[in-house]
Every structure is written in C-alpha cells, then in structure tokens.
Amino acid sequence: MTTREEALEYGMSFPDVYVDTPFHDPNWVLVRSRKNKRAFLWTYEYQGQMRINVKADPEWIDFWRKAYEAVIPGYHQNKKHWNTVILDGSVSDGDVKRMIAESYDLVR
Numbered sequence: 001m002t003t004r005e006e007a008l009e010y011g012m013s014f015p016d017v018y019v020d021t022p023f024h025d026p027n028w029v030l031v032r033s034r035k036n037k038r039a040f041l042w043t044y045e046y047q048g049q050m051r052i053n054v055k056a057d058p059e060w061i062d063f064w065r066k067a068y069e070a071v072i073p074g075y076h077q078n079k080k081h082w083n084t085v086i087l088d089g090s091v092s093d094g095d096v097k098r099m100i101a102e103s104y105d106l107v108r
Helices: 004-011 058-067 093-107
Strands: 017-020 029-033 039-046 049-055 071-073 082-086
Touching: 004 029, 004 039, 004 049, 004 093, 039 093, 049 093, 058 071, 058 082, 058 093, 082 093
Parallel strands: none
Antiparallel strands: 017 029, 029 039, 039 049, 049 082, 071 082
C-alpha cells in the first residue's frame, strides 16, 4: 500500500464509517466511525511522503515501531497510542491493513 486512495479504500471497507476533511488544509483526509465520530485513519502527505496515522494497542505500539523503520510515533498525536506509517512500500499491505483494522476496533 503506497497511496492515499488505497488506504482510504480499505478504511471505507469497514461498516458505518465516513470520510472527513475537518481542517482548512485539504491535505488531511480522515476516516471516522459514524457511531462516535472518532477518527481511526488519518491520511496526509508530509515531506514528500504519503503517511497514515493509526491508533494501536499500547502493548503493540513498540512492536510495530521495531518491526518497520517506516512506523514511527504518531505525528501530531499521542505517541503512546498512535503510530505514523510512511506508505513507501516497505510495510507489507497485510500489516498496513492489520494496523488500520486494529485502529478501527480501538475507536469504535
């Protein structure tokens, strides 16, 4: 997974979610739960790289950061609960999807 479109398409595959652009900067596109309006997937471009922010269980947060150089503490988010994934192709599609799914489960 290397594009915003791929990330958003997967994020939108979960039930009762919607795309939101809440900021004046159109670069930030989120996917939220309809039930509680909490975002579980943040997409944005930063320093020429497409990135996503996903919530992670605190027990797994360091695992992902150690497993992949492209997984770093969450940009503009609580570093204890959020990771940023740089979508440069170095993280397998399966693991990116797993992280998005876990984020969805944690916020709904």
